[in-house]
Amino acid sequence: MCFLGGERQLKAGSTVTEEARSGFTNRLAAMVAETPVGAFSDAALAAAARAILNFVGTAIGGSTQPSQAILSEAIGVGAESGPSTVLGTRIRTNPLSASYLNAASANVLDFDDTHLPTVAHPIGPVASALLALSQQRPTSGTVLLQSLILGVEVACRLGRSLTPAHYARGWHITATTGVVGAAAGAARAMGLPLEHTSVAMAHAATQACGLVVSLGAMSKSLAVAGAARNGLLSAILAERGFTAPANAIEAPFGFVDLFGANASVDLPRRIDRPGWELESVQLKPYPCAVVINPLVECGRAVAEAVGSDEIATIAAHGPPLLLIRANRPNISSRGEAQLSAQHALAATLLHGQPRLEDFGEAAISDLRLADLRARIGLVADLAHSIDSARLAVTLHNGRVLEWEVGKNVAIGQRMLSPQDLEAKFVTLAVPVIGEERAARIMSDIAGFGAAVDIGAVMEKWNFMEKWN
Template identity: 35%
Template sequence: METDTGLAQWLGAKVAALRYEDLPAQALHWARVGIFDTVGVTLGGSAEPAAVLTARALDSAAGPALRLGTQQRLGILDAALVNGTAAHALDYDDSSNTLGGHPSAPLVSALLPLAEQLDSSGRDFITAYAAGFEAQAKLGLAVHLHHYRKGWHPTATLGCFGAAAACARLMSLDAAATATALALAASFASGLKANFGTMAKPLHVGHCARNGLYAARLARLDFTANAASVFEHTQGFLDVFNGPGTYDVDKARAAWAAPYDLVAPGIAVKQYACCGSTHPAIDAMLALVREHRPAAEQVEVIDVAIHSRRLAHTNRPRPQGALDAKFSLQYVLARALVDGQVAPADFEDPAWRDARVAAILPRIRAVAYDDAGVHADRFGFGQPGLPPLDPANHFAGYVALTLRDGRVLRAGVDQPLGRTSAHPLPAELLRQKFMQCAGMALREDAVGAIADDLAAIDALPRITMLTTRIQEAARGGD
């Protein structure tokens, strides 16, 4: 390991050196999946209020970059901002265990407008995406879990570095300029979890996509920043955002491409358009519904346990709006019970006010399974067919339904379907999700061909071939 250079310089050298030919087949596969899924959810979120209002607040001028889901073209920084907000507006975009957030939305949103301006190829795009993914993931490895628990939104605070690295790679910046882009990103990084459940959360993604792209463009013009020690300085990123003794840079240095984070643990592709922390409990509840078909009026109490790291921002017994409902463990479980599914439309007005759901919310008791009390009797940990209690596993979920006749129905999952590359969402479900999301903005007859282009993005000679096809298929105007 090179330990005589600052982290920004070390990352800059790694990013600048990455080539398409360096990427193993599995990394290329998962990069295609991440890009495919992200374009789909961006199209699905393009008409959401957060994205529309973000665009409306700009002094927008015509430019070379497509605002996905519309016919409008913007300057590339504005397009990154609006598309990034749209990418996260449904909270349906992929997640990363290592990043502690959503890896692809900042990367794809920053890269698409830049690729249009540069007339980049699909191979160049996928290489830049992989470089940005690895950079932000390894930073996550260095600063977590303290960074996450402190209240930062890693999608934005670390995604800004990923977007800067990806854009620097797409521009073919050398190691020094890439390090400068990362140093600038350190001053642009922001995002607080206190804003979860509001439009500010998807705006975090748009903001970091724009800022990462801006940092790379500034670096190309020889703008200066403290690339030598912006991370390590006593008033630098690590000590200010985390604090002394709460990070380990050597973990990041040792793990670069060993393996690529895209490969393991991989990206988590969502089945549900809500906070990923609720997904294991949803899977457990739906398993009970499919097997036992309990009527809502038969259920006296619903007990649910997820990890404390995840319960902290999802324990919302009385959601106060459609966006808040995306972060309410109680809401999604009640919805899964009454409908046997959790769909994107469940997080719109007036669906979140559904009286059937509201009647169930007071019956739900949520706890953290890593608390001092194990709650063994309630959840039946260790019983046949149920996963064992493992406080080190942050991705499990346990549900117990106590029925009015005294029976208790229990289910649990170690992790939700799609959470890692070892437990992937099946290809047919991935494409089904894309068709559903893209169909919210595009003509139905055009969606299949666009899906095919995206699925083999590195075969495209020019990214503009894809964006032009998307623009022509948009049902709406600006």
């Protein structure tokens, strides 16, 4: 049977009452289940294909990290077999375990994606659930891309309803909203009607979790991995008749009430937005926290103008979030390095931009980088937002030079061109699977929109010789 994103239910109609439709949970569910297949623009579908390529690249690149081996062994995937691929490996397992491991590996390098209005990374949980599901249930490329668009839409719209109180209180918004997005995307791909889609999102909402305090540690990826798995599980449970309240998102003691403080008053305005959120999700240009990017852009300009040995001190001005999240002058692990503004800026000054290898063990212990980190101080400046920064660089000769986004630095958040994205994929994938295989996967994903069965396409990825 081919699950075509709810087309059967669209033709048959829905029995949901107008009163039930007025609830926010059901309004989101109606968008997921009943958006016509012709409502997706070419630009949105192209953005979805780019998002898949970025996700697969980061998952393959992250698959060799020590945390992935620990997770795989802990959940026992080596002792079983199944239809779904753990990207970057020869492991086949059940869709729930594959979605869990792939979401973790795509998140571990901090090289994934960002929805700037919410500072969430919404693609990973949704894409991971959909790709794992597509290897168990025949799913066309068109349905996969549309389901990704809708799943990300749900996650981002919920994120907007919770921002800024949610993240400020310490909830990891990628995971808390990502689980609902993954459930929504999976429900669309499975062809669930409105009623079951609403239930799937309610199941996901009650499993939402993730703490910001985990950022910088291996546990950061646990909640993101759980968001993919639990979102997929939520859709499967809904399909089988496992019940949930119809108003889990907006009800008293529900999702928004718990996670968003007083955010519920903005829920109608923030949920009913035009356009597709996925088109504005940025694919990360650097393997570090997104709040650091404007400093990196300024640092690139500094590196072109002066040598790192000429610099005495740097005052790095950015939004308060920069200090709250990325003030880490002393680091001892990759996770900490990826969240260190001082380290990312030091790597930029030394190498022109932060590279994947600049966050590995050798770079962490590099005395040149340690020396540069010690010269950098962070300054919280309310004049700056997540896409702006200013560097005041004092040279050993006493001169003070300044670089600032919007003045002598053009941008704070760099958008990846198609060529940039391909180069990023190659950087991530080739060390794990080789050039020929990386090129094959890029070509396959470029053709996803015309694919009859995504699982059949991915089947060819798993049994290649010399795959790890």
